[in-house]
Amino acid sequence: MAEPYGESPLASHADVLTDSSVPGDLRLSEVSFTAQVTLRVDPKSPAAERIGTALGTMLPNQAGQVSRTERLLVAWLGPDEWLLVGPEGEADRIQATVAEALGDEHGAVVDVSAHRTIIEVAGPKAPELLAKGCALDLHRRSFGPDRCAQTLLARTGVVLLCRDTEPPNYWIFVRASFARYLADWLRDAAAEYHQNR
The missing domain is CATH 3.30.1360.120 (Probable tRNA modification gtpase trme; domain 1)
Structure with missing residues (x-):
C-alpha cells in the first residue's frame, strides 16, 4: 500500500x-501545512461564547482583530466569520472542539487547510x-x-x-x-x- x-x-x-x-x-x-478552519456563527449567540471558552480565547469582535492562545490563532474575517489557524495535523481536533461547542445552533465549521x-x-x-x-x-x-x-x-x-x-x-x-x-x-x-x- x-x-x-x-x-x-x-x-x-x-x-x-x-x-x-x-x-x-x-x-x-x-x-x-498549518491547520486552517473557518467558522461562521452569530457573534452574539450563546454558541459564540461557548466556542470561545472551548478554544481558550474569545472570538475577536472587532474588524481585523486577532486573538491567540499558545497553539491557536483566531483571525476576524467578517462580522460572523473567523479563520482558526493551528499546528499541522490539528484541523480535526479544532473542528471537533468547535462543532461540539456549536451544538445544534446555526453555524458552519469547515476545514480549509488545503x-x-x-x-x-x-x-x-x-x-x-x-x-x-x-x-x-x-x-x-x-x-x-x-x-x-x-x-x-x-x-x-x-x-x-x-x-x-x-x-x-x-x-x-x-x-x-x-x-x-x-x-x-x-x-x-x-x-x-x-x-x-
Whole structure:
C-alpha cells in the first residue's frame, strides 16, 4: 500500500523565497501545512461564547482583530466569520472542539487547510516590500501586531496578518493556486534590496 504523500504549494518554489531573502533585512519563507478552519456563527449567540471558552480565547469582535492562545490563532474575517489557524495535523481536533461547542445552533465549521498556504515575510524591509503591492497602511500605528485584513497584494486576494512589528513579521495567507505567482512577485519586488547591498 502506498504511503500518503503531500507537497506544499511552494515546495518546488522554496528556493525562490530563500534566494529573495536578504540577511538582516528581509526573510521570506513558506509556513506550510498549518491547520486552517473557518467558522461562521452569530457573534452574539450563546454558541459564540461557548466556542470561545472551548478554544481558550474569545472570538475577536472587532474588524481585523486577532486573538491567540499558545497553539491557536483566531483571525476576524467578517462580522460572523473567523479563520482558526493551528499546528499541522490539528484541523480535526479544532473542528471537533468547535462543532461540539456549536451544538445544534446555526453555524458552519469547515476545514480549509488545503485551500491556502502561508508566506512569511519578516525583517526591517518587510513593510516596505509589501507596500509595493498592497494599498493598506502598514505603519505599526495602523496595522500593528495581531491585526489582519483581507486585501489585495500584487492583484492577488490574500489575508494579511501582522504577527509583530519589532522586528516586522507578517503572514500572507494565499490561495494555493496563486502561491507560485505571489512568490515570483515577491522575488521581483525584493530584487532592489540585493542591489543595494
